[in-house]
Amino acid sequence: MKRLAAVVALLGLATATAACSGGTTDKSGSGGGGGGLFTTIDVNRPGLDASAPANPWNPKGNSFSGYNAMKLGWVKNHLTDPNQFYPGIAASWEIAPDNSSITIHLQPNGKWSDGKPITAEDVKTSIGLAYTTGSTAFAITPGAAGLAADIEVVDDKTVKVTQDMSNPSSKFARGVMDNWVVPAHIWGSLLPADFWDKLKTARGDGPDAEKAREEITGLGQKVLSFAPPKDVSGGPFTLERVNPGEALLVKNKNFYNAANVAPDQVKFLNYSGNEQIWNYLSAGKLDHSGFVAAPPDVMNRIKQAPGSQTITGFSPVAVGMAFNQSKKPYDNVHVRRGLAYLIDRQQVTKVASPDGGTPAVTTSGIHQEPAKEWIGDELSKLEPYDHDVAKAEAEFKEAGLQKKNGKWTLADGTPWKVTMNAPSGFSDWISAQENIKSQLVENGVDAEVVTVADYPVYLEELAAGKYDVGFWLMALGPAPYDIFQRLYGASNGWTNVAGKVKHSAPGKGGNWMGGAEEIEVDGVGKVNPGEVTAKLDSVTEEEAKPLMVELAKTANQDLPVIQLWDYVNTQFVNTTRFTGWPEQDSDLLRLPAGVWIQLGMIKAKQ
Numbered sequence: 001m002k003r004l005a006a007v008v009a010l011l012g013l014a015t016a017t018a019a020c021s022g023g024t025t026d027k028s029g030s031g032g033g034g035g036g037l038f039t040t041i042d043v044n045r046p047g048l049d050a051s052a053p054a055n056p057w058n059p060k061g062n063s064f065s066g067y068n069a070m071k072l073g074w075v076k077n078h079l080t081d082p083n084q085f086y087p088g089i090a091a092s093w094e095i096a097p098d099n100s101s102i103t104i105h106l107q108p109n110g111k112w113s114d115g116k117p118i119t120a121e122d123v124k125t126s127i128g129l130a131y132t133t134g135s136t137a138f139a140i141t142p143g144a145a146g147l148a149a150d151i152e153v154v155d156d157k158t159v160k161v162t163q164d165m166s167n168p169s170s171k172f173a174r175g176v177m178d179n180w181v182v183p184a185h186i187w188g189s190l191l192p193a194d195f196w197d198k199l200k201t202a203r204g205d206g207p208d209a210e211k212a213r214e215e216i217t218g219l220g221q222k223v224l225s226f227a228p229p230k231d232v233s234g235g236p237f238t239l240e241r242v243n244p245g246e247a248l249l250v251k252n253k254n255f256y257n258a259a260n261v262a263p264d265q266v267k268f269l270n271y272s273g274n275e276q277i278w279n280y281l282s283a284g285k286l287d288h289s290g291f292v293a294a295p296p297d298v299m300n301r302i303k304q305a306p307g308s309q310t311i312t313g314f315s316p317v318a319v320g321m322a323f324n325q326s327k328k329p330y331d332n333v334h335v336r337r338g339l340a341y342l343i344d345r346q347q348v349t350k351v352a353s354p355d356g357g358t359p360a361v362t363t364s365g366i367h368q369e370p371a372k373e374w375i376g377d378e379l380s381k382l383e384p385y386d387h388d389v390a391k392a393e394a395e396f397k398e399a400g401l402q403k404k405n406g407k408w409t410l411a412d413g414t415p416w417k418v419t420m421n422a423p424s425g426f427s428d429w430i431s432a433q434e435n436i437k438s439q440l441v442e443n444g445v446d447a448e449v450v451t452v453a454d455y456p457v458y459l460e461e462l463a464a465g466k467y468d469v470g471f472w473l474m475a476l477g478p479a480p481y482d483i484f485q486r487l488y489g490a491s492n493g494w495t496n497v498a499g500k501v502k503h504s505a506p507g508k509g510g511n512w513m514g515g516a517e518e519i520e521v522d523g524v525g526k527v528n529p530g531e532v533t534a535k536l537d538s539v540t541e542e543e544a545k546p547l548m549v550e551l552a553k554t555a556n557q558d559l560p561v562i563q564l565w566d567y568v569n570t571q572f573v574n575t576t577r578f579t580g581w582p583e584q585d586s587d588l589l590r591l592p593a594g595v596w597i598q599l600g601m602i603k604a605k606q
Helices: 120-133 172-177 184-190 195-202 207-218 220-225 274-282 296-303 333-342 345-352 368-374 389-398 427-442 455-463 480-488 529-535 541-558 593-598
Strands: 037-040 073-075 085-087 090-095 101-106 148-155 158-163 237-243 246-251 265-269 308-323 357-359 402-404 407-409 417-423 446-452 469-474 494-497 500-503 519-521 525-527 561-574
Touching: 037 593, 073 172, 085 090, 090 172, 101 120, 101 172, 120 148, 120 158, 120 184, 120 195, 120 207, 120 220, 148 172, 195 207, 207 220, 237 265, 274 296, 296 308, 308 368, 308 427, 333 389, 333 427, 333 541, 333 561, 345 357, 345 427, 345 561, 368 541, 417 427, 417 455, 427 446, 427 469, 446 455, 455 469, 469 480, 469 561, 480 529, 480 541, 494 529, 500 529, 519 541, 525 541, 529 541
Parallel strands: 037 265, 417 446, 417 469
Antiparallel strands: 073 085, 090 101, 101 158, 148 158, 237 246, 246 265, 308 469, 308 561, 357 561, 402 407, 494 500, 519 525
16 A cells, blocks of 8 residues: 555456446536535555456455445444444344354345345355455464354344354454455355355364365455456445546445435545645545645645545554664664654654654553553653653663764674665655654764565565564554554564464564563563463453553563554545534544445535
């Protein structure tokens, strides 16, 4: 993905959705007007692929979340609870008190766009397809946390999914609800007749189980590439046609809440980078766009467009400057602390993400908003690492670094250069690193910024341990395990298999951070942060809080990363054609605008 926001990581298209030549595809006029036409972009996916199928599992597919692609439910952006949802294909649900099962009740009048009812068999088929691609609760890895043990069709509109309680996960319900649902009469032929028997075999041990797992995952490529003859959708829209410049979706009159869906058509515009989105917004062409990083002058231009507004809310993501501790001098905590004192986070955020982030109050591993809920007053007791050159120099000296002729060198006198890597197109990350470079050079630390071709290459090379320093998304809430596994998961050596935590040496098993397996933490004692993090996956919210405090203290003292800024979710909307947008700080801002539309919030301006 291009850098729209670092927050926002596979084909032929059949007859009804075949590519057409350029030009306007709707009859409402150009420029996003007309009231019946809603114009937007898919902020998570630059570049429309006119030959891609209407397939929600296909990374390039012309299946747009919340518009023609539907999930059982839409995850709420709660500060601490991962198991709260807005209705989707499901109208309601009950989660067992011990989190052992979830019973799902489908929309009573839910229909596919071809008029057939949406049934429990559709959900079961969709779950089968999810197994082939290894989706959340429906992975087939033996012993993995949060796995579904049984899928029961209770009646035509009710499904019960039971968790394997041998290794339970507190976010099991989320893993079930956060799955695509497609029509069995279109997709069912992808599953062999003996699929469910094969799945039972796959859950066992031995050669037969291994063979069954291979056969199920082998179906995944078939699922990813499947091209339905036409887009049969359970959402508010269906895909009409697509060309390299835009995709046109039309209203699904059979959608359960169609009477409250305001737009008659939705147009997704193509783009290849930030600049095109900036131009669309500045010209007032988009009714909605998710967050796109923009410098202050561009942001001012966007805000001046008639009807242009921004809505901001909490985004459970932070960006950290991550260290490869297997490389000197980053194996020395005093070097990491020295850099933390030397870098002015206020300045970095002002330059890199003034409208999309707030400077981190400290490194805790948790976004500052949920941190107040998870660790309370302990947040204020952590070392803030406020900008302090004198403290930075003291830490560097403690590490044995030397300052010669105004420049810091390694302990043996050899030159030291902080080399930071970022993916090309991630404008805020690159701006941040350039600013950090200037700050470091000004204070005698040589530094450089190296850009990488694209984000997939960046992640691949980062995981291979090729970088000394890189930027790393962290604090991914609301589930406590997800928050800390970015610091103390596989990237730092810990894997959780069948409830047992294993640690790999630096450079092995994807361990590119290379942190210590045990850390002596002031006021806590010896901490194995990977083992503590693993516990978070199966405890209650109250049980998680002391563990979160322990990990926050560990991250604050040991600094596997320097937490630079916590993201703010900034959405761009235009009130010229539509009203009813979410309010400031609404938890809905983390969901696609298609969800706002299907819930009946958005209204055509009269």
